[in-house]
Structure formats: C-alpha cells, structure tokens
Amino acid sequence: MKPFTDGDFIKECIMVVIDTLCPEKRSAFESVSLSPRTVCHRIEEMSDSVNDSLKTCCSNFAAFSLALDESTDMKDTAQLAIFIRGVTAALQVYEEFLQPVPLYGTTTGQDIFDAVLQCVKQHSLDLSRLVCVTTDGAPAMTGKKKGAASLLVRHCEAARHTQPIHKVHCIIHHESLCSKSANLTDVMSVVVKVVNSILSRSLNHRQFQALTDEVNTHYGDLLYFCEVRWLSHGAMLSRVCDLQQEIATFLRQKNLPGADHFSNPQWLARLAQLTDITTHLNDLNVKLQGKNILVTDMYSHITAFEVKLRLWEAQLAAGQFMHFPRIATCAPDDVDLNTCVGVVTSLREEFASRFTGVRPLAPGFKLFTSPFDFPVDEAPGPLQIELVELQCNDELKAKYRTASPLSFFRDLVLPSNKFPYYIEHIKCIVAMFGSTYCCEHLFSKMKYTKSGIRSQLSDRHLNDILLLSASSIDPDIESLLHGKQHQPSH
Numbered sequence: 001m002k003p004f005t006d007g008d009f010i011k012e013c014i015m016v017v018i019d020t021l022c023p024e025k026r027s028a029f030e031s032v033s034l035s036p037r038t039v040c041h042r043i044e045e046m047s048d049s050v051n052d053s054l055k056t057c058c059s060n061f062a063a064f065s066l067a068l069d070e071s072t073d074m075k076d077t078a079q080l081a082i083f084i085r086g087v088t089a090a091l092q093v094y095e096e097f098l099q100p101v102p103l104y105g106t107t108t109g110q111d112i113f114d115a116v117l118q119c120v121k122q123h124s125l126d127l128s129r130l131v132c133v134t135t136d137g138a139p140a141m142t143g144k145k146k147g148a149a150s151l152l153v154r155h156c157e158a159a160r161h162t163q164p165i166h167k168v169h170c171i172i173h174h175e176s177l178c179s180k181s182a183n184l185t186d187v188m189s190v191v192v193k194v195v196n197s198i199l200s201r202s203l204n205h206r207q208f209q210a211l212t213d214e215v216n217t218h219y220g221d222l223l224y225f226c227e228v229r230w231l232s233h234g235a236m237l238s239r240v241c242d243l244q245q246e247i248a249t250f251l252r253q254k255n256l257p258g259a260d261h262f263s264n265p266q267w268l269a270r271l272a273q274l275t276d277i278t279t280h281l282n283d284l285n286v287k288l289q290g291k292n293i294l295v296t297d298m299y300s301h302i303t304a305f306e307v308k309l310r311l312w313e314a315q316l317a318a319g320q321f322m323h324f325p326r327i328a329t330c331a332p333d334d335v336d337l338n339t340c341v342g343v344v345t346s347l348r349e350e351f352a353s354r355f356t357g358v359r360p361l362a363p364g365f366k367l368f369t370s371p372f373d374f375p376v377d378e379a380p381g382p383l384q385i386e387l388v389e390l391q392c393n394d395e396l397k398a399k400y401r402t403a404s405p406l407s408f409f410r411d412l413v414l415p416s417n418k419f420p421y422y423i424e425h426i427k428c429i430v431a432m433f434g435s436t437y438c439c440e441h442l443f444s445k446m447k448y449t450k451s452g453i454r455s456q457l458s459d460r461h462l463n464d465i466l467l468l469s470a471s472s473i474d475p476d477i478e479s480l481l482h483g484k485q486h487q488p489s490h
Contacts (some may be wrong), residue, residue, distance in 0.1 A: 003454065004043075004286070006083060007034030040461070045473035047464035052294040053473045054096055058123050061086030061094075063431040065132035068116065068148065068438030069170075070107060073446060073462075074455045079104040080112060081439040082119050084128060085430040087232045091423070092411035095292050096230045097470040100122060102459050111138045112148035113375070117155070128161040134433035137169040158398035168357040171298050172288045172435040179233065179281045180351040182343050187267070188336045191240050194247065195222050196451045207377060208250050215246060222247075234278035241275045244268065269334040275342060280323075288435060295434035299358050302351070309348040358434070367422075369405050372397055386419045406430060441469055 011034040018029050034076060046473075058064070064086035073079050080101040083441060087093050099122075120127060127456040133149040141148050149167045189432050199203050199222055209221060222243065223236045224277035240247065244262060251259035261267045287301045312323055321328040325327060327335060366374055366382065372391050379387050390413070400408050409426050413419055450457045468475070 004036040004039045007039040008333055009037060010034060018146045019421065027074045036269050039375075043461070044466065046477075047119075047467050047481055049475035049480060050467055050471050050473050052462065054098070054471065055123055057083065057094055057096065057473065058086060058125055061087050061125075061129060061431075062089045063087050063129050063131050063427040064125070065130065065134060065433050066116065067239045067433040067436050068112065069136045069436040069443070070103070070112065070140075071446070073450045074452060075450075077337055078107045079443075079446060080107075080115050082116060083433070083436075083438045083442075084123075084125075085431055085433050087427045091406070091414055091427065091430070093292070093406070093430055094472075095438065096472065097438070097467060099463055100442075100446070104272070107140055109143055109146040109148045109151055112140060112153075113151040115136060118153060126161065127156050127159065130156060130161070130165055130430040132164060132166045132168055134168040134170060136173055136435060136436050136439075142167060142169060145165070156181075166432065168295075168433065170436045171295075171302065171355065171358065172285065172437055174354045175285055175288060175302070178347065178350045178354055179278070179285075181280065182232075182274070182277050184270055184339075184343065187270050187274050190258055190261050190267075191237065191271070194251065194256075195224065195236065195478075197256055197258070198222060198247075198250070199224060202252065204256075208246075212243065212246055212248055234275070234282035237271070237275040237278050237417055241271060244271070265331060265334040267338070269327065269330040269336070270339065272330055273324065273335075273343065276324040276326045277347070279463050280295070280305075289437055291438055291441070293434060293437075294430060295358065295432040296405070296429065297368050299355075299362065299365055300369070302355060303335075306348065306351050309344055309351065313341060313344045313348060316344060325395070364425065364429060368409075368426055369420075371402060371454035380425075381420045384426060386422045390419060390422065396448045423442050438470075442466060447471055 004064070012031070014029060018026050050459075064084055065342070067083040067085070068080065070078055070080045080099065080103055082098040083095065084098050085093070085095045098119055101119060103111055103115060105111065128303065130152075135149055135150055139147065140152070144150055153165045153167065156163075198208050221239075223232070223239050248259065248262035250256075251262060284301060284305050288298050308323075316337060317322075319332070320337075324340075327340070363374075363378065367379065367387075371387065374387065376384055376387050376391070396408075396412060401411055403412070409423065414423055424488055446462070446466060449469075
C-alpha cells in the first residue's frame with residue numbers, strides 16, 4: 001500500500017546498513033533494482049499469482065455467497081467491492097476479496113449486476129452453488145425488481161439453478177439504523193453544538209485543552225461526531241459525559257451557548273441515559289465487526305440484545321439502574337423514568353421491525369447451533385431422519401458439548417458419511433455472509449491507497465494493491481523467482 005517510489009528510499013537505507021555491516025558485499029546489493037518500474041512489475045506479478053490461487057480456491061467451493069458494497073474514491077469514481085465466502089466439501093471456510101470494479105457511469109442495479117456477472121465469469125464461479133447475496137441495503141442493491149441482488153437471483157433462475165438464494169441486508173447496517181431511534185434529539189443537538197463550538201475554533205480548542213491539563217483530567221480532549229462512523233455516536237457522548245464539569249466551567253467562562261444545559265441536573269440525567277444506551281449499542285456493534293464471523297454468531301448477538309432490551313425495559317420501569325451506571329450516579333428526582341423506559345421501548349420496537357432478511361433463517365441456524373435440541377417434526381423433510389439419527393447418537397452428543405458447532409460437524413459428523421443432507425445444509429449456513437464489514441474495511445484501505453497524493457493510480461494498480469493487502473492468500477514467491485533472470489541495476 002506504499003508508493004512505488006519507496007523502493008529507492010529502501011535501497012538507500014539498505015546500502016547504509018551494508019556499508020556498516022559488510023562493505024565487501026556492497027556491489028552485490030547495489031546491483032539489485034528497486035526502481036518504481038521494477039516495484040510496479042513485482043506487484044503486478046504477485047497479484048497475478050494470488051489471483052491464480054484464488055481461482056483455484058474458488059473452484060473447490062461446494063457453496064458460496066457474495067458480499068457487495070459500493071463507495072467512491074478520491075476521483076469520484078464509484079468502486080464496487082466484491083467479496084466471496086465459500087465452504088469446501090471438507091467444511092473448510094474461506095473468505096476472500098475478489099476484485100474492485102470501477103463504475104464510471106451510473107450505478108443502477110443493472111450496472112452493478114453486470115459488473116458482478118463479469119467478475120463471476122472472470123473467476124469461473126459456478127452460480128449453481130451460490131446460496132446468499134449480502135449487501136448494504138441500498139435500493140440499487142436490494143430493489144425487488146431492479147436491484148442487483150434480485151437481478152442476480154432471476155439470472156440464476158433463468159439458468160435453471162434450483163437452489164434457494166437468500167438476499168441479506170448487512171446486519172451491522174441494520175443495527176446502526178436501529179441505534180438512531182435511541183437518539184434524544186434535544187440532548188444530542190445541544191451536545192453536537194457545544195462540541196463543535198469548542199473544537200471548530202482554534203482559540204477555544206487551545207483554551208479548553210489548557211483547562212483540562214490544569215485539572216489533570218484523564219481525557220484531554222473532545223471528539224467530533226461523524227454520522228457515518230458506527231462508533232462515533234457513543235464515543236463522543238462518553239467523552240462529553242466524562243468531561244461535563246470541565247465543559248460547564250469552560251462554557252461559563254467563555255459565555256458560550258449551552259452553559260445552562262450543563263448546569264441543569266435534569267438535562268444531565270438525560271445525557272447520562274443517552275450515553276449509557278449508546279455504550280450498550282457500541283458494545284453490540286463491536287461484537288458484530290470482524291472477518292470470518294459466522295452469520296449464526298451475529299444473529300445470536302442480535303437476539304441476545306433484544307432479550308436485554310426487554311430486561312432493561314422492566315428494570316427501568318421499576319427504577320432499577322444496575323445496567324446503567326451513569327444514570328445510577330444521578331439523583332433519583334432528576335431521572336425521568338418515563339423517558340428512560342420510552343427510549344428502550346422505542347429501541348426494542350425498532351429491533352423487532354428489522355433484520356427481516358435473517359429472521360426467516362433462524363430455524364436453519366438452530367439446526368446448526370443446537371442440533372440436539374431442535375424438534376424433529378419442525379425440521380425440513382429431507383433432514384428429519386438424519387436429525388433423529390444424530391440426536392440418538394450418545395457418543396456425538398457427548399462430544400458436542402466440548403466443541404464449537406463448526407468443528408463438531410467438520411471433525412466428527414462429516415467423517416462418518418452418515419448425514420449427507422445435513423452436511424449440505426451446514427455448508428449453506430456457514431457459507432453465508434452476515435454483513436458487508438469486509439467491504440467497509442476494504443474501502444478504508446482504498447482511501448488510504450488512492451489518496452490525494454496518489455489520485456492518478458490506475459484501476460489495474462489499485463486492484464493489484466488491494467488484492468495483495470486484503471487477501472489471505474500469499475503469492476507463490478518460489479515459482480515467481482524461478483521464472484526470473486537476474487538483471488543488474490543501471
């Protein structure tokens with residue numbers, strides 16, 4: 001992800017080290033070429049090596065899913081990120097980046113579908129093994145008639161692929177949308193204005209930092225709020241809550257708007273409530289982030305949080321704040337229980353209305369996570385006999401308690417060759433993407449790679465750099481070296 005011209009600088013550093021440690025070998029190292037053109041060629045060759053290995057890996061998938069998301073780079077070119085998550089016949093799971101596809105014109109569902117279909121052909125993917133398409137939920141992705149996911153499903157149906165293909169809206173995106181219902185507008189608007197008034201003016205910012213240094217606070221500065229960053233809401237509120245006394249003092253000294261709010265105990269209690277609930281939401285969001293997370297684990301985090309919301313709703317109605325430490329520090333008369341309960345109720349109802357893409361899959365998830373507790377008569381017909389055999393196997397039941405669901409089916413059930421239909425169901429579940437986190441993570445790398453000082457980076461080189469940085473597959477250096485002839489630097 002570094003500029004190609006860094007090769008010259010690295011060579012200068014190497015020569016300094018060689019002059020100190022082994023000056024007699026200076027000529028040998030001096031002949032090594034690390035020019036920008038050479039570095040560029042090496043990156044292209046390593047990218048081709050990784051791409052070849054990726055195609056081989058994809059050809060072994062018994063089932064796979066795709067994650068799609070779109071963002072713009074520094075030159076306002078739309079870049080479509082395509083990831084694949086596949087499972088082999090041996091229940092080995094791989095999650096890999098396929099490629100970024102630049103979209104120079106419109107970004108309609110048809111445009112995205114055409115780009116995905118081209119990528120599928122380039123990597124020789126068998127769409128009869130596609131089980132899931134996960135997107136960020138934008139209309140161009142999920143529209144019922146013209147969305148890219150719907151077009152891809154209809155394309156598979158036209159090709160007479162009979163397997164069910166699930167369209168999933170990113171679980172993390174759903175959670176982020178739910179969290180907006182917990183926003184106490186009167187509190188949040190004041191907090192944002194106060195933070196901006198301090199941080200956006202250089203003099204105010206310096207004076208506030210001097211005040212925090214003077215009182216030796218643990219947190220020396222405030223944080224801006226950014227709408228599109230998942231954890232920004234909770235992080236900013238937590239910092240404001242920790243520095244509320246310093247903020248109140250500073251606002252009074254400078255005679256800035258908002259000083260009366262930070263001196264109002266009822267308003268501070270509402271701030272404490274909003275901070276506590278966003279802290280819980282941030283904890284949930286962090287659990288959902290990361291690569292190679294099973295969709296069943298993500299869904300269990302969501303269902304667990306919904307149970308917590310019902311618990312908190314009952315406890316807050318009874319005036320119990322054991323799970324809301326900031327509210328617990330406020331005076332009882334300053335806390336409005338109706339507001340506390342209302343916020344949690346609104347959040348619970350919002351969670352209940354979302355995640356429509358994965359809720360119908362919950363019974364299938366339970367067949368994977370709790371096979372010995374699943375009612376046989378509720379299982380799909382082809383699985384019922386095998387489920388009975390599995391539940392009556394005392395040896396497997398004993399071993400299930402000490403293994404994760406994936407390792408249990410991969411290491412114990414699969415080798416027995418007695419549950420073929422059940423294993424096919426497991427392959428479809430573990431191959432599913434639960435979110436587009438991998439795409440968002442790639443976009444962060446893209447913005448760092450194609451930055452303001454590297455805005456002319458070509459599509460080919462952007463693809464090569466992102467593939468090498470995002471893929472877990474290493475280039476075959478040995479085979480690349482065998483095909484090289486030493487050429488001294490001039």
